[in-house]
Amino acid sequence: MTVAVPAQDASQHGQRRHDKYDRLVATAQSRPKLKVAVAHPCDAASLGAVFEAAGLGLIEPILVGPQAKITAAVKALGKDVSTMRIVDAPHSQAAAEAAVDLVRSGQAEALMKGSLHTDELMAAVVRREGGLRTARRISHCFVMDVPGHDTPLIITDAAVNIAPTLEDKVHIVQNAIDLARALGADPVRVAILSAMETVNPKVPSTIEAAALCKMADRGQITGGILDGPLALDNAVDLGAAKIKKIQSPVAGQANVLVVPDLEAGNMLAKSLTFLADADAAGIVLGARVPIILTSRADSTIARLASCAVASLVADAQRKQLAMPEV
Missing domain, CATH: 3.40.718.10 (Isopropylmalate Dehydrogenase)
Structure with missing residues (x-):
């Protein structure tokens, strides 16, 4: 499947094709959906990436953050969140910690940065107790x-x-x-x-x-x-x-x-x-799982490619775990 670049992205990139990213996305679509804990997705940019990736069958998101803020941001985008799981967390730090806990409990296979600072997410990942260090x-x-x-x-x-x-x-x-x-x-x-x-x-x-x-x-x-x-x-x-x-x-x-x-x-x-x-x-x-870092400045295809890359990494990790011990 070729991913169509929206008009605003195509104009920025001179109508060029993104063949390499298209291939990554297509390959990831042939793998199981990646269960992703999205930390504090409370703005249009982070939620837009989530809905785009979910719509292409790349990820199965769990939205972690203040439920009222998430619901309001989803409504502003004109999207339907009824099929997505929301884990309520009062603020960004709590959202990062809750997202990490979802990974530790086996409910998620990857993390995704929402509208919080990268340092907040990574602090939860690298914490000595309850983090995702290897x-x-x-x-x-x-x-x-x-x-x-x-x-x-x-x-x-x-x-x-x-x-x-x-x-x-x-x-x-x-x-x-x-x-x-x-x-x-x-x-x-x-x-x-x-x-x-x-x-x-x-x-x-x-x-x-x-x-x-x-x-x-x-x-x-x-x-x-x-x-x-x-x-x-x-x-x-x-x-x-x-x-x-x-x-x-x-x-x-x-x-x-x-x-x-x-x-x-x-x-x-x-x-x-x-x-x-x-x-x-x-x-x-x-870390124990791949972590998707997206930026508000990223193009649509770059955000989707980040999800596709994480999906392929997680799939490789699944296959390694499935290998019999020598």
């Missing part, structure tokens, strides 16, 4: 639909880890690899980005890149092919890689870009969004 470091991935690029491009971490250590980056890379595999990437080619493609002791990110690649060689990171340090141009452009004479199975064809820190990742993702007409679907990984 042995993994929590990290964020943008799954970007970039015009002219053949496949979705994963950028990490541009939203959670401000200045990740080498140990943090092991988890960030592994989360991204697992995501790419859930989305059907094969092989997963991971470029560890820096400002250059040679190891320079004066540039710490180049040393960390080299260490990550050696850790992958020794099986400390699995499921993907790593190379780095690589500059952005020779990570995504074969011509640039050839000019630099880089012999690598990753250079020029990376589908995962690991940035040195949050500032670099945020600027890269926003540059692609605002200068290259890209869309960015956002997801947080490393």
Whole structure:
């Protein structure tokens, strides 16, 4: 199924197609509906995303927040909420905690950010008692639909880890690899980005890149092919890689870009969004369940793609749990 882009989104994007996101949505539609606890969906933007995703059969939402506010916002949208479950919570913090509790009790398989601040939702996720922590470091991935690029491009971490250590980056890379595999990437080619493609002791990110690649060689990171340090141009452009004479199975064809820190990742993702007409679907990984982060500035297709990505991640997790123990 192809997802039609509404007129306002089409005009913003020059009538371009979103083939990569359309494929993600279509694939997710073939999976079981994702049971999602939506934390504090009290405005048109967050509720609109919920109704769009539910209408396409991607999610089965549970709305968590002040019932009166949710009902009023739904009425203003002209939608019918009678078929959706509402869990009453007095304010945004309580809504975040209640949404996490729905996951812990097995009633939901994912979280979705409503009209509360990301920090409020994540505080409930990472709390020591009653949160959703795992042995993994929590990290964020943008799954970007970039015009002219053949496949979705994963950028990490541009939203959670401000200045990740080498140990943090092991988890960030592994989360991204697992995501790419859930989305059907094969092989997963991971470029560890820096400002250059040679190891320079004066540039710490180049040393960390080299260490990550050696850790992958020794099986400390699995499921993907790593190379780095690589500059952005020779990570995504074969011509640039050839000019630099880089012999690598990753250079020029990376589908995962690991940035040195949050500032670099945020600027890269926003540059692609605002200068290259890209869309960015956002997801947080490393917790017990995928966490859908949407923004009021997101296009319709980006919001739907975020739900589709979470659905595919959750489906991969279901299959892993279904595997017999060795």
